[in-house]
Amino acid sequence: MEEDDFSLCVLDNARKAARAVSRHYDKLARRIGMTPGQFSVLVTIHKYADATTAELAERLSMDRTTLVRNVALVERKGLVASQLVQDGRSKQYRLSPKGEELLNKALPLWRRAQADVKNHLGSDEFLRAIDTLKRLSEL
Amino acid sequence: MEEDDFSLCVLDNARKAARAVSRHYDKLARRIGMTPGQFSVLVTIHKYADATTAELAERLSMDRTTLVRNVALVERKGLVASQLVQDGRSKQYRLSPKGEELLNKALPLWRRAQADVKNHLGSDEFLRAIDTLKRLSEL
DNA sequence: ACTTTTAGTGTGTATATGCACACAAAGCTC
DNA sequence: GAGCTTTGTGTGCATATACACACTAAAAGT
Numbered sequence: 001m002e003e004d005d006f007s008l009c010v011l012d013n014a015r016k017a018a019r020a021v022s023r024h025y026d027k028l029a030r031r032i033g034m035t036p037g038q039f040s041v042l043v044t045i046h047k048y049a050d051a052t053t054a055e056l057a058e059r060l061s062m063d064r065t066t067l068v069r070n071v072a073l074v075e076r077k078g079l080v081a082s083q084l085v086q087d088g089r090s091k092q093y094r095l096s097p098k099g100e101e102l103l104n105k106a107l108p109l110w111r112r113a114q115a116d117v118k119n120h121l122g123s124d125e126f127l128r129a130i131d132t133l134k135r136l137s138e139l
Numbered sequence: 140m141e142e143d144d145f146s147l148c149v150l151d152n153a154r155k156a157a158r159a160v161s162r163h164y165d166k167l168a169r170r171i172g173m174t175p176g177q178f179s180v181l182v183t184i185h186k187y188a189d190a191t192t193a194e195l196a197e198r199l200s201m202d203r204t205t206l207v208r209n210v211a212l213v214e215r216k217g218l219v220a221s222q223l224v225q226d227g228r229s230k231q232y233r234l235s236p237k238g239e240e241l242l243n244k245a246l247p248l249w250r251r252a253q254a255d256v257k258n259h260l261g262s263d264e265f266l267r268a269i270d271t272l273k274r275l276s277e278l
Numbered sequence: 279a280c281t282t283t284t285a286g287t288g289t290g291t292a293t294a295t296g297c298a299c300a301c302a303a304a305g306c307t308c
Numbered sequence: 309g310a311g312c313t314t315t316g317t318g319t320g321c322a323t324a325t326a327c328a329c330a331c332t333a334a335a336a337g338t
Binding site: 004006009012013014036037060114120128136138139 | 143145147148149150151152153154155156157158159160161162163164175176178179182186199200201202246249250252253255256259260264267268269271272273274275276277278
């Protein structure tokens with residue numbers, strides 16, 4: 001075991017990074033009563049209006065059942081409205097006016113968080129980092 | 140809002156990457172009744188025997204209260220034994236024989252998971268990726 | 279000695295994550 | 309049209325994550 005270098009553990013490092021990044025965005029998101037995960041969901045619903053549950057999960061590379069709960073959460077908060085599709089199985093989602101409003105309040109904070117990271121890493125490294133994260137997501 | 144490129148969102152990408160990596164390691168860890176997070180904890184306790192709660196949390200870049208629950212979990216499973224420090228406040232942790240045994244069973248799986256990632260990214264990119272993740276953790 | 283501060287720990291609550299499973303509707307096969 | 313498969317959805321359970329808060333004991337200040 002001593003020959004194993006756990007400081008190179010991808011799992012550890014990926015989770016640590018996600019925790020650190022989440023904490024950073026969380027500090028800003030809390031000011032307007034949101035969590036980082038909810039922001040992601042709102043952005044995706046805004047971008048892909050009328051997408052179904054499974055489509056949204058696909059976009060977010062998230063387990064469908066995880067998304068079900070996350071969407072239910074923002075729906076309870078009145079940020080998202082759902083609508084049944086004809087066949088009676090699927091649901092479609094849209095931001096409510098309240099959801100649009102909150103998203104607009106969140107945007108400046110998001111831009112600041114992005115800028116903070118870019119500052120920390122440097123512009124070149126920033127783009128490389130995004131690319132690296134995308135590669136890891138394809139795993 | 141339309142000028143914002145959310146595909147460059149560090150939060151999204153970091154969380155997606157962590158989810159993908161976690162899923163990959165999880166598939167292997169489940170075979171021996173472990174979760175990826177528990178593996179991390181066991182490795183750290185093995186490496187830093189007799190460390191206290193706060194020290195372990197520091198090593199794992201994890202919130203202390205999160206670690207309390209994670210350690211309690213592996214302790215209930217009989218993988219870790221705790222011991223009070225003299226002053227009656229701190230606790231120290233050590234792997235139990237059962238914990239050592241399970242860790243040894245986990246190591247080949249961990250090595251395979253690491254190799255999978257290295258294969259996916261390529262050796263150079265692998266090291267860059269680790270470095271990038273570490274930089275993000277410092278945020 | 280008493281008070282205050284500091285350090286270390288644990289709990290309540292809310293959120294996030296995903297596997298196993300169950301359910302429901304549509305389509306297909308015969 | 310009865311049975312099977314496929315597709316889309318939601319729940320039960322276990323785990324993970326962290327902020328706000330409370331508790332306890334040592335240490336420091338007066």
